[in-house]
Amino acid sequence: MTRGDEVSELLKRLLRVGRWPTKRILLVEDDAIVRVPVFALLAEEGYDVEVAATELEALRAARARPPDLAIEDVNLARGGSGIALCEGLRATLRLERVPFLILTADAKRETDMRRVAAGANDYYLKAEFSLDALLARVRMWIGGSCPDEEPRPSDTRW
Numbered sequence: 001m002t003r004g005d006e007v008s009e010l011l012k013r014l015l016r017v018g019r020w021p022t023k024r025i026l027l028v029e030d031d032a033i034v035r036v037p038v039f040a041l042l043a044e045e046g047y048d049v050e051v052a053a054t055e056l057e058a059l060r061a062a063r064a065r066p067p068d069l070a071i072e073d074v075n076l077a078r079g080g081s082g083i084a085l086c087e088g089l090r091a092t093l094r095l096e097r098v099p100f101l102i103l104t105a106d107a108k109r110e111t112d113m114r115r116v117a118a119g120a121n122d123y124y125l126k127a128e129f130s131l132d133a134l135l136a137r138v139r140m141w142i143g144g145s146c147p148d149e150e151p152r153p154s155d156t157r158w
Helices: 003-017 032-044 053-065 082-090 109-118 131-142
Strands: 023-027 048-052 069-073 100-104 124-126
Touching: 003 131, 023 032, 023 053, 032 131, 048 053, 053 069, 053 082, 069 082, 069 131, 082 109, 100 109, 100 131, 124 131
Parallel strands: 023 048, 023 069, 069 100, 100 124
Antiparallel strands: none
């Protein structure tokens, strides 16, 4: 699916939902097998989702329009790193409070420590992948897509 197809699909879903998104999510994932269903789920829930496949695309997108949440893959195309991206975005003053959710297939302790050191708030193992569970994590960090649907402070783990 091309980026144009993804945008077209988003518009169709938004018309079905009957509202325009208010909370913005930056989805950084180079693998279409993961990116497309996550994008579709979040768009259907009413979130404004911007997709980036590389570290450079994500940096540009986040600096142009800061997200309310960033969901990033650990290993990105062209040797990019979600951990390095997290560090780079954390260094940007306007993005220091944005929650970062890292998607990874790597459950090693050393990788977990690198994620924490980079400033990631949470991570989700792809081996346990469930769209419902991912959506629950999104809601935990930023609430629903509407402004009055805020996260519950007791749900915030970091």
